[in-house]
Amino acid sequence: MPNKSFFWFFLPTGLAMILFIGLPIISTGVQSFYAQHDQILKEVKKCDPFGCKVSVQIDQEASSKIREEKPLGKFNGFGTYIDRNHLATDQLSNFWNESNSTGEFLTKVGNLPFYKALIFTFTYCIIVTPCVLLLGFVIALSLNSISRKIRGALIFGTILPMIVTPLVGSLVLFWMVDAEGIIGANLQILMNDPYLSVKSSKTLTWITIIIYGIWHHSPFAFVVFYAALQTVPQEPLEASIIDGASRFQRVKHIVLPHIYPVVTFVALISLMDNFRVFEPIIGFSAQGSAQSLSWLIYDNLVNEEVILFGSAAATSIMTIIGIAIILTPVLIRTWREFRTNR
Amino acid sequence: MDYGLDKKSNSLKTFNTMFIVVWLLIACFPFIWTFWGSFKVRADFFSRADWWYAITAFNTLLETGKSFTTEAYSGAWFEGEFWKASRNTIIVTVSVVSVSLFLGTLGAYALSRSTKNYAFWILIIALVFRAMPHITLVSGYLFPFFQLQIWGILPTTIVVLIAINQPFTLWLLYSFFKTVPKELDESALIDGCTYFQTFRHIIMPVMWPGVITAGLFSLMLAYNDFTVTALLLNQENHTMVPKIQSYLGTNQHEGNLMWAVSAVVSATAPLFLLVMFFQKQVISGLTAGAVKG
Numbered sequence: 001m002p003n004k005s006f007f008w009f010f011l012p013t014g015l016a017m018i019l020f021i022g023l024p025i026i027s028t029g030v031q032s033f034y035a036q037h038d039q040i041l042k043e044v045k046k047c048d049p050f051g052c053k054v055s056v057q058i059d060q061e062a063s064s065k066i067r068e069e070k071p072l073g074k075f076n077g078f079g080t081y082i083d084r085n086h087l088a089t090d091q092l093s094n095f096w097n098e099s100n101s102t103g104e105f106l107t108k109v110g111n112l113p114f115y116k117a118l119i120f121t122f123t124y125c126i127i128v129t130p131c132v133l134l135l136g137f138v139i140a141l142s143l144n145s146i147s148r149k150i151r152g153a154l155i156f157g158t159i160l161p162m163i164v165t166p167l168v169g170s171l172v173l174f175w176m177v178d179a180e181g182i183i184g185a186n187l188q189i190l191m192n193d194p195y196l197s198v199k200s201s202k203t204l205t206w207i208t209i210i211i212y213g214i215w216h217h218s219p220f221a222f223v224v225f226y227a228a229l230q231t232v233p234q235e236p237l238e239a240s241i242i243d244g245a246s247r248f249q250r251v252k253h254i255v256l257p258h259i260y261p262v263v264t265f266v267a268l269i270s271l272m273d274n275f276r277v278f279e280p281i282i283g284f285s286a287q288g289s290a291q292s293l294s295w296l297i298y299d300n301l302v303n304e305e306v307i308l309f310g311s312a313a314a315t316s317i318m319t320i321i322g323i324a325i326i327l328t329p330v331l332i333r334t335w336r337e338f339r340t341n342r
Numbered sequence: 343m344d345y346g347l348d349k350k351s352n353s354l355k356t357f358n359t360m361f362i363v364v365w366l367l368i369a370c371f372p373f374i375w376t377f378w379g380s381f382k383v384r385a386d387f388f389s390r391a392d393w394w395y396a397i398t399a400f401n402t403l404l405e406t407g408k409s410f411t412t413e414a415y416s417g418a419w420f421e422g423e424f425w426k427a428s429r430n431t432i433i434v435t436v437s438v439v440s441v442s443l444f445l446g447t448l449g450a451y452a453l454s455r456s457t458k459n460y461a462f463w464i465l466i467i468a469l470v471f472r473a474m475p476h477i478t479l480v481s482g483y484l485f486p487f488f489q490l491q492i493w494g495i496l497p498t499t500i501v502v503l504i505a506i507n508q509p510f511t512l513w514l515l516y517s518f519f520k521t522v523p524k525e526l527d528e529s530a531l532i533d534g535c536t537y538f539q540t541f542r543h544i545i546m547p548v549m550w551p552g553v554i555t556a557g558l559f560s561l562m563l564a565y566n567d568f569t570v571t572a573l574l575l576n577q578e579n580h581t582m583v584p585k586i587q588s589y590l591g592t593n594q595h596e597g598n599l600m601w602a603v604s605a606v607v608s609a610t611a612p613l614f615l616l617v618m619f620f621q622k623q624v625i626s627g628l629t630a631g632a633v634k635g
Contacts, residue, residue, distance in 0.1 A: 001455040005537040009452035010464070013445040013508050020505030021471045024482030031485055071489060139365055142358045156621055157366045160373060163617050163624070165566035165583055168606050171590075172372045175379075175603065180388035182375065182396065215368065220628065227629035247354070276475035279568055282587065294477045301481060301573055309485050316478035327473050331466060338462055 025320070032313035035076040036306055037066055073310060080314040088112045114315070117291045123206070124292070125274045128213035132270050133263065135214060136221025141251065143222075144229050155226075162219035169216050170209075170283025177208055202289035209290055212280050217273065221266050228259040268330050275322060293319045373610065380607045381410040384600045414604035418589070422601045424608065427585035430496060431565060431609075434581055437500045438564035439557050442507045446556060447549070449508070450515035451541055455527065465516065472509035476569040479506065483574065494576035502574060503564050510563070511556050514627060518552030519545070555627040558620055565613065582609045 001009075042059040045052055082089040091112060099105035109115050143154055161169060176183045179197040188196050198204045236254050245253070256263075278294035281287060287295070293315060300312035378396075379387035385401035395401060399409035406413065418424045453461050483502065487493040522545060530540040546553075565582075572584035580588065586609065589602035617624055 001452060001457075001537065003458070006452045006456050006458075006461075009448045009537070009541075013449035013512065014464070016445060016501075016505040017468070017471060017508050020483075020502050021474065021479060021509070024479045025474070026482075027486055028478060028482035031482070072485070138361070142361050145358060146362065152621065154362065154366065155625070156618060157370050159617070159621075159624070160614065161369050163562065163613060164373075164610055165568060167568045167583055167587060168566075168610060171586070171602070171606055172376045175388070176372055176375060178388070180393075182393045185389070185393040219369070223625055223628045227625070272473055276477070278475075278477060285590070294475055297477045297481050298569075298573075301477075301484060307484065309481070312481040316475075316481045319475055319478055323473050323475065324470075327470065330473075331469065334466065334469060338465075 028313045028316045028320075030313075031072065031309045032080060032317050033075060033077060033310075034073040035080055035310040036073045036308065037063065037070070038074070039063055040066065076310060080310045081318075084112065085311060086114045086314050086318070088114065113291070113296065117293050117296050120206070120290050121275060121277065121292045124210060124213060124277050125271055127210050128217065128274050129267060129271050131214045132217040132221050133267055135218040136266070137225050137263075139218065139222045140225035140229055141255075143226065155223075158222055159219040161215050162217070162223075166216060166279035167283050170212050170280040173208070173212050173215070174284045199285065199288075205284065205286045205289045209277075209280050209284055209286060212284070213274060213277065216280075217270050221270065224262055224266050225259065228262045229255070232258050265330075265333070268326065272323060272326050272330075275326060276319070293322070373614075376603060377607050380414055380600070380604045381412065383411060383413065387603065388599065414600035415608070417598075418601035418605045418608070422585075422589060422598070422605070424582070424585060424601075424605050427580055427582045428608070430575075430579055431581040433496060434500055434503065434571070435561055435564045438503045438507060439560045441500075442504045442511055442560045443553060443557050445504070446508060446511035446515050446560075447546070447553060448541070450512050450519055451545060453512065453516050454519035454522075455524070465513070468509040468512050472513070476506060476567075480569055480573045487574070493574065494579060496575070496579050499571055499574045499579075502570055503567060506570065507560050507563050511560060514556045514559065515549075515552055518549065518555070522548060551623070551626075554620070555623040558616070558623055559627055561616070562613070 040059040040062040041056050042062070043054050044057045045054050047053075081087055084091055092109065095105050095108040099108060110119055139158060143151060143158070146154065164172075175181050177187075177198050178184050179188065179199070184196075184198060188194055198208050232255055237250060240250050240254055276294050277292045278298060281290055281292060281295045282298075284290075287299075291299075297312045297315045297319070300308040300315070381402075382396060382399055383402045383405050385405075386395045386399055389395040389401075392400075402411055403409055405411075453465060479502075484493070487498060492498045526544055526548075527540045530544045531537070535544070567581075568583045568587070571581045572587065575581065575584065577588070582605070586602055586605045589598045589605060
């Protein structure tokens with residue numbers, strides 16, 4: 001296709017992507033270097049019959065004026081990145097000097113908001129991704145050996161957790177595991193502890209969110225693996241059966257090597273998805289004990305008093321860097337594929 | 343292709359069936375349970391005393407005289423203005439699907455027919471864009487949108503969702519267009535068609551399956567979106583998903599929780615029906631995206 005026709009065909013979608021994906025990323029980058037204005041204080045002298053008092057007040061007029069002149073806030077450089085709510089470099093060095101043991105240091109670091117979120121996000125990714133792969137693969141294998149007539153209905157049931165939005169999915173589960181729900185209430189009876197509740201325990205909350213993650217993402221892995229299983233050649237499988245290979249050996253030496261590229265792909269995609277975990281935290285109302293990077297951004301953006309653009313932007317940029325690191329292998333793979341296809 | 347070589351032992355068969363049954367229970371029971379519970383009163387579905395009430399409908403009988411009640415639905419739809427949210431969702435979904443398909447097919451067709459290097463780079467950039475967490479993009483939008491005073495209204499959200507949707511639509515349709523042989527357009531071009539005529543009269547008619555798949559995915563993205571709609575729309579213009587969240591908020595202890603339950607059921611039911619009818623397309627879309635990058 002000549003360049004000119006290509007240009008006109010691609011213009012609308014290209015424009016949409018540049019304006020609403022490219023520019024916002026730049027805008028986020030710019031915002032992360034600014035912080036909201038300090039409040040301008042003024043001294044007010046108040047006199048009443050008992051004498052005069054000088055009090056300090058917020059100068060609303062001057063504050064709103066400076067806000068209007070420079071709506072972006074004051075320039076802060078990398079200040080937002082290293083403050084207490086983000087990388088907290090000062091606190092880190094303080095903790096390092098004060099702490100007697102590495103354990104103590106790590107506990108203190110774990111209480112800083114950014115690192116807290118980072119720890120949860122990593123834990124979630126590291127546990128959910130392999131479980132999703134494993135469960136998805138096992139479901140695909142076992143559905144593959146079920147009679148074709150009822151397979152369609154079973155697949156429909158299997159992909160339900162994936163097609164609902166994460167907020168709805170987590171709510172539906174939350175209402176069951178909550179202290180007043182069917183699972184939560186039975187757990188209380190089972191453990192003989194009337195005060196047992198998912199909400200009040202940090203570990204239980206983490207476990208619930210992780211189980212939710214596996215429940216929600218496994219169908220995706222299943223669908224992809226199931227499609228890949230259809231392409232496994234039959235001849236080597238038959239040969240291996242004649243040679244006396246067991247079922248497990250067949251899966252390990254023939255099926256897995258064949259679908260290996262798909263496995264790595266699903267792993268990377270779900271890693272990327274899990275890295276931006278956010279809605280389940282709202283669905284499970286787990287803000288108290290589990291926070292993720294995306295949740296931190298959301299929290300800054302819905303802040304009651306003043307929206308913390310700078311703070312949200314700094315966290316966003318660091319999240320984007322994280323995504324970029326995970327994305328690199330995908331890009332390299334796509335690059336190679338494209339080269340060989342031509 | 344079973345030649346009788348692969349004989350399964352009976353125990354393995356039983357185990358297999360049991361595993362599938364257990365998994366399907368885990369996957370579907372929460373939805374069935376929520377659907378069932380949405381016709382009860384709060385004291386039954388969230389029972390402090392005895393969870394068995396949810397099945398026997400003890401309090402529902404006491405409060406309404408019947409074992410099923412649609413109170414939660416009428417509360418959410420009328421008092422809670424869920425009808426407005428669903429109207430907004432319909433507006434957003436229909437606009438997003440139609441416009442993003444229009445833009446996406448044009449762009450993906452161009453990408454699939456270009457042999458230049460830049461087409462490859464555009465695809466790579468689209469892949470990077472697709473990986474961006476939506477919340478980071480929203481944090482980029484908010485400030486300029488406030489400044490331009492276009493925050494809170496439906497058109498802004500629609501345009502944003504269309505744009506966010508483009509990378510995925512492009513990749514999906516690109517992989518579908520690749521399967522249409524190039525000879526088809528070449529013969530049309532030789533016969534004197536312009537590129538647009540070729541696209542409109544030769545390629546589009548054979549592309550419907552791919553377009554339907556891409557449309558389904560745009561629809562699910564727009565319909566299911568929480569991050570963008572919750573942060574870019576004001577209370578008045580909320581779509582269904584942020585509306586559900588607003589029922590949870592501070593009013594949780596004032597009986598609105600049942601509104602949320604019925605709203606969840608109302609929002610999920612159309613989606614399930616849709617997937618039931620278009621299951622094949624959904625699966626082919628997922629695998630096209632995954633197998634081909």
